[in-house]
Amino acid sequence: MFASATTSYAADEALTEEQVEGVEMAIKAMGCTVEDTNIEMENGGYEADDVVCEDDKQFDVYLDKDFKVTKKVAE
Template sequence: MEKTLMRIFAAALALTFVTGASAYAMDEALTEQQMEGVQETIRGMGCTVEDTNIEMEDGGYEADDVVCKDDGKYDVYLDKDFKVTKKVKED
């Protein structure tokens, strides 16, 4: 019984480290070059976004609360080369 509990504890501890490492990778800070690449694409669309609303996602980038003057607010997804892959209108 004690060995089983130790195995469960060890597995739970390992899972905690893996989950924590994944969360850290998702929150990794963007470089100045990455930030400027996203901003340049957003400006090219005639829109604006705060730097604090840009993050890495799925090997690319997500810009939340992108404001397009004539069209409203969007979440914009870009690939690693700063090309827009999806633009989702916010309610």
């Protein structure tokens, strides 16, 4: 039990296909795109780097564990 709890907080933990798809769907709903290689775990949620939106502007987008966008930062 402790091993699974420890690994759930590992910074380099591989995301499941479901997690990647959840982030991608949330980004797409914003009218943006992101490469799956730019998605990682961040503070119990997710961070999507280099998200490309309208006018080719790039953002870092942060999502909670339920794939709701919590912050969008222009690069």
